[in-house]
Amino acid sequence: MKRRLVFGSVIVLLALNLAIGAGIFFLSPHAEDAADSERANLDLLVNVMQKIRTEYADSTNLTYHELVYSAIKGMVAQLDPHSEFLTPRDYQRFESDTEGRFGGLGLVVSMKEGYVTVVAPMDDSPGFRAGILTGDRIVKVNGRNIGRLPLGDVVDQLRGVPGTDVAVTIQRPETGTEKTIVLKRAIIHMEMVKDIAGGSDFPLGPDKIGYIRINEFGDKTGRELQEALDKLKAQGMKALILDLRWNPGGQLDEAVSVCQKFLPRGQLIVTTEGRDPS
The missing domain is CATH 2.30.42.10 (PDZ domain)
Incomplete structure (x- = not known):
């Protein structure tokens, strides 16, 4: 299933202070009082970044840009196992995949x-x-x-x-x-859909059982799957093995497209829920 992608301008809230020297992070006595204060937490984030930039022993990879991206990644990772922040380079790599x-x-x-x-x-x-x-x-x-x-x-x-x-x-x-x-x-x-031999011939097996392996839910998965199904049906397919092992996921809409080929029309496949009901 496609991960939710978060990119663009993001505001990060942290509740940590930094003790320089041993590299110890701890909550200040006033941090909990300001837990819901946007301004106080943003000030705290800026102060921590400044401390790291000026006093941390290892100065590599300590640009403000890199620190902010790291903070955002940590924040988004706390939401749920399927949320991830993608930098512009990460997003280009995702699209390429x-x-x-x-x-x-x-x-x-x-x-x-x-x-x-x-x-x-x-x-x-x-x-x-x-x-x-x-x-x-x-x-x-x-x-x-x-x-x-x-x-x-x-x-x-x-x-x-x-x-x-x-x-x-x-x-x-x-x-x-x-x-x-x-x-x-x-x-x-990367062909998203392959037959049992790793090709695109899609021969029937014994008892007219077809086999399709979906490598990933990418841009062409739905279309390639339909072409494979058409080839198997033309040979009189009676049953189908759909192999999703080692499939790392991909695009949600392509996964939905795959489900639609096997479920009754109008069948609920997936829902998304946001804070705003509209």
Whole structure:
């Protein structure tokens, strides 16, 4: 399901003061009294950022821009598991993913237990051909440890100009062993819907059972699914296996489009609820 996207001008409220030296954050005696005061909390946020900028020992990544984005991400993450703040760069990456065309290695990744983890290698991609498996952890890119980098920064390092090389160090959790693989980036054409062989022929299986795998809910998912269903129905399909394993999600309207192909017309699929009933 598509995550709710928050971008643009956002006001952040924090209730923390900073003790410099040991890097200790604590609530001031007056913080709770001002918990619902917009002005007091905005002043508090500004004061904390100024303290960090001028007195924190590590001065890297401490521009006001980066601090505000980090604060917004933390605030939005507190709302619910499905809310996320996307910076302009994050949003461009999201659009690139859902459009299904970009230069990279063909690895769907996410953060799991603090590691950048492969959710699934795309069929016939550089990562797939190199033998990278679901569950593998990416621990280094071009020899650089990526343990403390945000997921988006790691994705940016994996992507690049098609034809260029990138060295990826993989850790397999089952054995704990690490292996460095040099991969050549390629244009990734991400087909959202595939048959059992990873292609687009959609042959029927025994007993006229069809199989469709949906990789992601992207711009073309609904259309590609309908084309696959038409091929299977033309062969006399009697039953269907719809495989959603390792699907990382995507666009809500495309997920709804998929549901509409199997549910009765007018069936309620999803509702959204906001603070304003209108």
